[in-house]
Amino acid sequence: MPEQRVVDADYLLLEAPRERKFITGAQAMAEAVKRANVDVAIAYPITPQSEVMHLVGDIWAQGYIKDYYRAEEEYGAMSAIAGAVRGGARAFSATSGPGLLRGLEAIASWPGHRIPAVLGVLTRVVNAPLSIQPDNVEISYLLNCGMVVLHAENQQDVFDFTLASFIISEMVDVYIPIAVCTEGFFVTHAKGYVNMTPEDMKLPPRDPYKAPVPPTDCEIPPARIQRDAPVQKSNFMSYLIHAVWQQEIWASNIRAMKYIYKYLGGPIEVINPDAEVFVVASGCAAAQGREAVRYAQLEGLNVGLVKVKSIRPFPEKEIRQVLSKAKAIIVPEHNIVGWLAKEVKAAIPNSDSVIGGPRVYGGMTLPVELIMEKIYQALGIKKEKKVVV
Amino acid sequence: MGLEYVRISPGFEKYMPKDYVDLVQYGQFGKEIDVQQLGQFKELVEEHPMCAGCFMAYFIRVFYAALPKPEDTIVIGTAGCARLSLSQAAVPFIYGNYGDTNAVASGLKRALSIRFPDKEKDVVVIAGDGGLIDIGFGMTMHSWFRREKFTTIMVDNEVYGNTGGQESGMSPKGVQLKMAPKGKQFDKINAVELAKTAGCVYVAKLSPTNPKRIAKTVRRAILAARHFGPTFIHAYTSCNIEYSIPTEKVLEDARKREKQDFGFYEWMTEEVKEFFEEIERKPEEVKA
Numbered sequence: 001m002p003e004q005r006v007v008d009a010d011y012l013l014l015e016a017p018r019e020r021k022f023i024t025g026a027q028a029m030a031e032a033v034k035r036a037n038v039d040v041a042i043a044y045p046i047t048p049q050s051e052v053m054h055l056v057g058d059i060w061a062q063g064y065i066k067d068y069y070r071a072e073e074e075y076g077a078m079s080a081i082a083g084a085v086r087g088g089a090r091a092f093s094a095t096s097g098p099g100l101l102r103g104l105e106a107i108a109s110w111p112g113h114r115i116p117a118v119l120g121v122l123t124r125v126v127n128a129p130l131s132i133q134p135d136n137v138e139i140s141y142l143l144n145c146g147m148v149v150l151h152a153e154n155q156q157d158v159f160d161f162t163l164a165s166f167i168i169s170e171m172v173d174v175y176i177p178i179a180v181c182t183e184g185f186f187v188t189h190a191k192g193y194v195n196m197t198p199e200d201m202k203l204p205p206r207d208p209y210k211a212p213v214p215p216t217d218c219e220i221p222p223a224r225i226q227r228d229a230p231v232q233k234s235n236f237m238s239y240l241i242h243a244v245w246q247q248e249i250w251a252s253n254i255r256a257m258k259y260i261y262k263y264l265g266g267p268i269e270v271i272n273p274d275a276e277v278f279v280v281a282s283g284c285a286a287a288q289g290r291e292a293v294r295y296a297q298l299e300g301l302n303v304g305l306v307k308v309k310s311i312r313p314f315p316e317k318e319i320r321q322v323l324s325k326a327k328a329i330i331v332p333e334h335n336i337v338g339w340l341a342k343e344v345k346a347a348i349p350n351s352d353s354v355i356g357g358p359r360v361y362g363g364m365t366l367p368v369e370l371i372m373e374k375i376y377q378a379l380g381i382k383k384e385k386k387v388v389v
Numbered sequence: 390m391g392l393e394y395v396r397i398s399p400g401f402e403k404y405m406p407k408d409y410v411d412l413v414q415y416g417q418f419g420k421e422i423d424v425q426q427l428g429q430f431k432e433l434v435e436e437h438p439m440c441a442g443c444f445m446a447y448f449i450r451v452f453y454a455a456l457p458k459p460e461d462t463i464v465i466g467t468a469g470c471a472r473l474s475l476s477q478a479a480v481p482f483i484y485g486n487y488g489d490t491n492a493v494a495s496g497l498k499r500a501l502s503i504r505f506p507d508k509e510k511d512v513v514v515i516a517g518d519g520g521l522i523d524i525g526f527g528m529t530m531h532s533w534f535r536r537e538k539f540t541t542i543m544v545d546n547e548v549y550g551n552t553g554g555q556e557s558g559m560s561p562k563g564v565q566l567k568m569a570p571k572g573k574q575f576d577k578i579n580a581v582e583l584a585k586t587a588g589c590v591y592v593a594k595l596s597p598t599n600p601k602r603i604a605k606t607v608r609r610a611i612l613a614a615r616h617f618g619p620t621f622i623h624a625y626t627s628c629n630i631e632y633s634i635p636t637e638k639v640l641e642d643a644r645k646r647e648k649q650d651f652g653f654y655e656w657m658t659e660e661v662k663e664f665f666e667e668i669e670r671k672p673e674e675v676k677a
Contacts, residue, residue, distance in 0.1 A: 039503050040496065066503045071492070072531035079489035079528065080496035083465075086483060087500025109486050216481045217501060218461045218510060221394050 001062040002200040006037065009167045009203055013263050018195035025187035028155040028194050029094065029120050029180070030055035032162035033065070036118075037202040039089035040067045044077045046099030050122040050188040053094050074103035078119075082106060085115045088208035088215035090166065094120030096184055098127055100138050104145075111146030111176040111249045114213040116169040116206075118162060119147075121181040122188045123283075123334075125363055133363020134184040136283060137335040139311065142179050143343075146249040148256045149312040150264075151282040152182040153290075155192035157309070164263040166203060174256045175212050176249060181311075183284040183334060185363075257313045267310035268318050272297075275304025276327045277378045280319070280344050282308040285332045285366055292332075292371035303375055308340065316347040328378030329354045332371050336361040391460040391508075392419045395479075408435060412479050417459060424454045424604040433459055437474035442636030444643060445544050445626035448597045449474050452515065452542070455604035456480070457611055462511040463497065465490045467520040470550045470628075475515055488525030490514040491532035494539045502538075511611050512539035518559035519549050522578055526558075533587035533619045540614040541621050542607070543580060546628035554631040566631065581654065584621035590658045591620040596643045596651035606655070612668070613661045625651040 007016065012035070023031070029052045033041065041060060043053035060068035066089075071077035077093055084091045095103055100121055110117060123136040142149050150165065152158045158180065165178040182188065208215040260267050271293055279289035286307040296303035306322055308315065323329055323344075331341040331354060341356035348354070355378060358370035376383050395418050397405050408431075412418070415431040422430055433453040439446040449471065456462050465483045466472040467490045476482050485493045494514050501510040514521075521529045521543050529541065548566060549555040556569035559580070563572045584592045591613040593606045603624075610620040625646050627634055634642045647653070657665070 040499055042496065067499050069535065072527050075489065076492040076528045076531060079485055079492035080499075082485055082489075083483075083493035083496025083498075084500040085496075086493075087497040088504050089496075089500035091496070091500075105486055106489060113485070216463055216483055216497070217504065218391055218463065218481060219394055219505075221398075 001064060004064070004200050004202040006204050007201045012197055012201055012203060013164055013167065016197045016201060018197055020193055020195050022191050023155060023194055024051070024189055024191050025155045025158045025182055026051035026055060026122070026189070028159040029162050030059060031194070031196055032159045033092050034059050034199070035197055035202050036092070036163055036166045037090065037205050038065045038092050038166075039206070040081075040084040040091045041065050042069060042071050042077045042080050042084070042091070042093050044071045044074050044095065044099060046074060046095055046097070046102070050094070050096060050184055052120050052122060052188070056092065056094070074099045075106055078103035078106035081117055082110060082113055082115050085117050086113070086216045088206070088217050090170070090206040091117045092120075093117075094122060096122040097124035097138055101126060101141065104141060107147075107177075108145035112245060114175050114211075115177055116175050117177045118165045118169060119177060119179045120162065121179045122184045123181060124184040131363060134186050134284075135335055135361050135363050136181065136183060136333075137337060137339075137361065139181050140335070140337055140339040142181075143312055143339065146246075146253060147176055147312065148174070148178040148253060148310070150178060150180050150309060151311050152180060152187065153283055153286045153307060154187060155194045158182050158187060159194050159196060160264065161309070163197070163203070168256055168259040168263065170206055171256075171259055172210055172212055174252050174259065176252050176256075181283065186284045254313050257310070257315075260310050260313075264309055266318070267308065267313070267315035268322070269307040269309065270304065270322055272302070272304035273322060274302070276302045276325075277330065277375055278304045278306055278323060278326045278328075279330045279332065279371060279375075280306040280308065280323070280340070281332050282311060282340055283334065285334055288366045288368055288371060289332055291368045292375065295368060295372055296375055301375065301379060311340070311343070314343055314347065319344060319347050320349075323348050326353060330371060330374045330378065331356055332366055332374075333357075333359045334361065334366060335359065391458065395460050409479075416479070417454065417456075419460060422454060424451055424600045427451070427454055427600070433478045433480055434474055435477040435479070437477045439470060439473050440630055442629045442634070442639050443470070444597060444629065444639045445470055445546055446474050448544060448603065448624055448626045449515070451597065451600050451603045452607050453478055453480065455607040456511070457608050458509060458511060461509060462513060465494050465497070465512065465514045467516045467525065468551065469517040469520055470546065471515050471517055471544050473551075488520050488523070489528060490516045490520060490525060491537070491541060492528040495532050495535065495537045498537060498539045509615055511615060513611060514539065514541045515544060517550075518543060518545045518547060518557045522580055523558050530583070530587050533584060533589055533621070536588055536618040538614050538618055540610045541619065542610070543621070543623050544626040545580075545623060546626050547577070548628050548631045550628045550631055580623050581621070584623075585656060588619060589621045590618040590661050592656045593621070594623040594651060594654040596625045596647035598640065598643050598647055602653065609665060613657065613664070616664065617658070617661055
């Protein structure tokens with residue numbers, strides 16, 4: 001491995017020279033981890049598997065990470081991540097579908113335990129019946145546990161979001177975990193161009209003493225730390241402590257937004273802000289939405305795109321503003337429940353202008369034609385099904 | 390840092406809670422104490438809400454008094470009776486989720502080893518039969534298979550006490566408890582043999598009748614984990630409530646069980662045995 005030198009986080013994320021590589025999404029995530037000065041990575045080979053955690057293992061073998069092991073199962077892996085982070089280490093893991101659900105009890109407790117960590121979520125079907133296809137319904141399970149949830153459209157996003165997440169999650173006024181989600185197969189197993197920072201530069205190490213809750217390492221006062229459920233104090237104390245703590249987690253979540261602006265260019269990307277019809281989408285659906293906007297422009301239709309990068313904190317204000325004059329809002333998704341459509345509807349005053357769909361699930365691809373149909377429908381255009389390329 | 394971090398910053402003595410000031414002045418940080426002096430020094434465990442006559446609470450008091458280096462020890466627990474007093478001690482305590490103790494301890498110990506390669510930081514799991522052998526079984530076993538360097542102590546009360554008296558895998562066969570209305574259908578799980586098979590380098594089983602022996606066993610388990618690998622203590626800590634043992638009879642019960650199935654048992658690898666022969670030959674080098 002090349003000798004890595006620590007560089008300033010802002011320099012690495014915003015200014016460092018970049019080299020273009022043609023790699024898979026799984027490689028992009030591992031390459032980000034390689035540059036993130038990670039102390040501990042813990043892996044479990046859940047089915048369906050992406051390559052991420054064994055590529056991260058290879059990186060450990062090369063010396064980029066200080067410790068790594070294959071855990072017994074996801075609950076054990078995610079619990080050990082919590083232990084390592086409490087001990088002051090910077091930690092990483094990644095999982096998918098059933099693995100995420102198995103680890104969810106531990107993962108959902110990370111924010112409350114104030115565990116700044118990064119979790120790759122390479123989405124796949126949640127059983128049953130058994131399937132290993134891409135479907136992102138699992139993201140909906142993450143929306144209400146307090147963690148920051150980012151949704152990457154492509155390999156480049158995966159690299160950028162993952163690298164930035166280590167810094168954002170450790171900010172003193174954030175200090176909660178971040179899930180970097182992207183679609184399994186469509187992104188993890190497919191190659192794309194990724195502009196990457198130099199291999200010989202890495203983020204500064206984690207400073208566990210720059211924290212709202214100190215690490216448990218017998219090094220820093222106060223000496224009697226207990227991060228414990230407050231149940232044995234009194235009922236009134238218990239209600240109050242828990243309520244205040246929850247408020248603080250969600251406030252931290254909102255405070256992550258300014259860093260999402262700083263390092264990721266904001267929580268949304270807008271194409272054609274004066275459009276009368278908008279496609280609002282995240283992840284792979286945003287890639288297809290982007291393509292639909294291109295088709296529409298070729299046909300002279302006034303269609304725009306809002307790509308949502310951050311699902312938590314949800315960019316309510318930004319979305320409300322962009323969509324304030326929209327005649328129709330199309331929300332294509334890779335899941336049956338339409339979690340993004342629900343979020344969008346809740347954020348805007350004119351929720352009846354939201355068309356919840358098209359939706360594909362169970363791992364189907366999302367043809368651009370499906371989105372075009374909704375665009376024609378929104379604009380009142382009757383068409384033979386023909387696509388101009 | 391250890392000792393440094395428990396000391397009170399100059400000028401703050403009169404603003405710190407009295408019990409904390411007492412801990413620093415009359416407690417066991419940085420001192421050598423004998424467990425038989427219990428009651429003559431400020432203990433690490435503050436008032437705790439465990440039941441009158443709880444033998445687990447007694448065992449935990451002795452455990453804290455026996456720590457070789459309390460100022461550099463972190464205790465990990467899970468749901469159950471034990472954490473009601475573990476969380477009242479002047480030693481950092483982590484409570485994660487249900488049955489996750491040995492996974493959390495694995496991550497924590499590894500992080501501390503990375504950050505403080507030249508310091509002794511002791512990680513000790515204390516959890517009940519339910520936490521370690523039922524819900525956390527896989528994580529308990531795998532932490533041993535992986536040879537993680539921390540101590541696991543099972544305070545076995547043979548029942549889910551904190552949830553109101555349900556059967557656990559460690560309940561004796563035939564005993565009638567909640568969720569076992571016809572009596573437990575299978576034998577008590579042999580945790581000691583599992584620990585030996587799974588790779589623990591030091592394994593002990595005891596009934597807490599002799600505080601000096603408890604202390605020696607706890608210290609051995611912690612020191613062996615520091616240098617060699619996973620260690621395990623299986624302690625019988627009766628639940629006088631669910632098993633209807635009159636408060637004045639808990640010690641009698643502990644002695645009875647010692648004769649039956651909890652006779653003192655200690656096993657260690659050759660390497661660990663040599664280590665103890667070496668350090669225990671020169672008592673001045675070992676903190677009492």
